Amino acid sequence: MTLDVLVIGAGPAGLALAAALCETGMRVECVTPTNPTAPWPNTYGIWEDELPTPTLAAMLKHRWTDCVAYAAGEEHRLERVYGLLDNSRVQAHLLAACERGAIRWHRQPARSIEHGAAYSSVTLDDASVVRARLVVDASGHAPIFVRRPPLREIAYQAAYGVVGTFTQPPVRDGRLVLMDYRSDHLTEAERRNEPPTFLYAMGFGDGRHFVEETSLAHAPAVPFDLLKARLHRRLAYHGCAVAEIEHEEFCLFPMNMPVPLLDQPVLGYGGAASMVHPASGYQVGAALRNAPTVAQAIAEALAVSDPSPVRIARAGWNALWPAERLRKHRLYLFGLQTLLSFDEGQLQRFFATFFHLPRQSWGGYLSNTLSMAEVMQTMARTFLAAPMDVRGGLMAAAFQHPGMLASALWNA
Numbered sequence: 153m154t155l156d157v158l159v160i161g162a163g164p165a166g167l168a169l170a171a172a173l174c175e176t177g178m179r180v181e182c183v184t185p186t187n188p189t190a191p192w193p194n195t196y197g198i199w200e201d202e203l204p205t206p207t208l209a210a211m212l213k214h215r216w217t218d219c220v221a222y223a224a225g226e227e228h229r230l231e232r233v234y235g236l237l238d239n240s241r242v243q244a245h246l247l248a249a250c251e252r253g254a255i256r257w258h259r260q261p262a263r264s265i266e267h268g269a270a271y272s273s274v275t276l277d278d279a280s281v282v283r284a285r286l287v288v289d290a291s292g293h294a295p296i297f298v299r300r301p302p303l304r305e306i307a308y309q310a311a312y313g314v315v316g317t318f319t320q321p322p323v324r325d326g327r328l329v330l331m332d333y334r335s336d337h338l339t340e341a342e343r344r345n346e347p348p349t350f351l352y353a354m355g356f357g358d359g360r361h362f363v364e365e366t367s368l369a370h371a372p373a374v375p376f377d378l379l380k381a382r383l384h385r386r387l388a389y390h391g392c393a394v395a396e397i398e399h400e401e402f403c404l405f406p407m408n409m410p411v412p413l414l415d416q417p418v419l420g421y422g423g424a425a426s427m428v429h430p431a432s433g434y435q436v437g438a439a440l441r442n443a444p445t446v447a448q449a450i451a452e453a454l455a456v457s458d459p460s461p462v463r464i465a466r467a468g469w470n471a472l473w474p475a476e477r478l479r480k481h482r483l484y485l486f487g488l489q490t491l492l493s494f495d496e497g498q499l500q501r502f503f504a505t506f507f508h509l510p511r512q513s514w515g516g517y518l519s520n521t522l523s524m525a526e527v528m529q530t531m532a533r534t535f536l537a538a539p540m541d542v543r544g545g546l547m548a549a550a551f552q553h554p555g556m557l558a559s560a561l562w563n564a
């Protein structure tokens with residue numbers, strides 16, 4: 153029997169799309185090596201306004217209205233509400249939609265795939281074969297089936313974090329620190345020669361805090377040992393130490409993966425489809441937001457008589473990566489490439505300028521809700537308002553990577 157869609161992976165992206173596919177009435181199955189109810193391992197932060205429905209917006213387990221960033225000696229108040237997803241509630245919400253659609257789970261990894269004219273066949277770990285008119289690969293940042301153009305240098309976001317109690321509050325209770333680039337705890341040589349990192353931190357209001365030393369993007373990835381040592385030095389500089397560790401987070405994922413090949417017979421989703429925002433590393437909001445549109449496009453493609461997997465996948469890719477989003481992504485990749493070339497001082501001055509922009513501009517840029525014209529305007533405003541050395545760095549990047557900029561500006 154051939155089903156409509158087989159989803160590989162039940163992380164936030166796979167589950168969001170599986171739920172949306174089920175809502176359209178398609179016959180959906182999902183392959184996941186773990187139980188689909190197994191807790192997602194990561195802590196997901198998100199701007200409240202990125203959650204696409206009031207139901208999902210009510211699924212934040214913590215909300216912060218007191219949000220700040222520190223860069224270039226300034227405290228920037230970010231007038232925007234930030235939250236932590238209540239993973240178990242979001243997961244239960246998506247699972248309920250899947251169950252309403254009578255989804256079937258295969259609790260084992262997918263191993264290989266073959267494509268025919270009318271369906272694709274996926275072989276599972278136990279050698280059983282599942283046939284589907286479309287296979288969606290949502291197996292994460294190193295996808296099992298999705299193919300992408302080669303990339304010479306992968307820049308990773310890396311972070312080491314601790315949830316726990318501290319001898320002194322590391323940040324004010326009830327406050328969210330999106331980015332603290334202050335580096336007085338480092339020596340001049342460290343600031344000059346080592347990759348820049350910042351603190352991402354939040355107080356839960358009950359004496360517990362989450363503090364994470366983060367490298368926004370670096371190639372190669374900043375090692376966890378360095379991040380951990382930096383976190384403890386930063387805390388010590390502020391007269392604070394970890395008292396009790398509740399949870400340690402080791403975060404590592406690629407920031408600049410190219411968009412997958414859009415003519416392949418498999419559709420990707422989430423990390424597998426390079427949906428991580430190159431400016432921030434965030435992805436979960438986009439996975440939740442885009443799922444209904446992509447599911448609808450798949451449903452429409454399936455309704456056409458005898459479409460091939462490649463045609464159905466193409467409809468999904470087009471919904472996920474329409475021309476304007478592709479061009480914006482190229483611009484974001486160019487922006488990231490520029491930041492990779494900045495030293496710590498330039499980076500701080502860049503973010504100080506960026507967070508001085510109107511909230512709609514920096515917020516829309518980080519959430520990917522601006523039009524192409526607005527993204528360009530935001531970049532131009534940042535350039536014009538930035539100090540000379542940052543402007544110089546931005547111009548140098550344009551000369552060093554003319555192809556990246558040109559492909560964003562002129563290729564549809």
Ligand SMILES: Cc1cc2nc3c(=O)[nH]c(=O)nc-3n(C[C@H](O)[C@H](O)[C@H](O)COP(=O)(O)OP(=O)(O)OC[C@H]3O[C@@H](n4cnc5c(N)ncnc54)[C@H](O)[C@@H]3O)c2cc1C
Nearest residue numbers: 161163164165196197261262291292403422423434435436
């Ligand atoms: C520690 C950490 C913190 C992060 N924090 C944030 C954040 O705050 N906000 C944000 O937006 N993003 C964050 N990210 C980035 C990104 O959103 C996450 O990586 C997110 O989990 C990606 O979702 P995904 O569903 O695409 O992939 P994953 O969450 O990696 O899920 C993929 C699933 O596929 C399954 N799978 C893999 N191989 C197979 C196979 N062969 N067969 C079947 N199933 C398979 C895996 O078991 C897994 O369950 C974070 C990433 C990390 C690592």
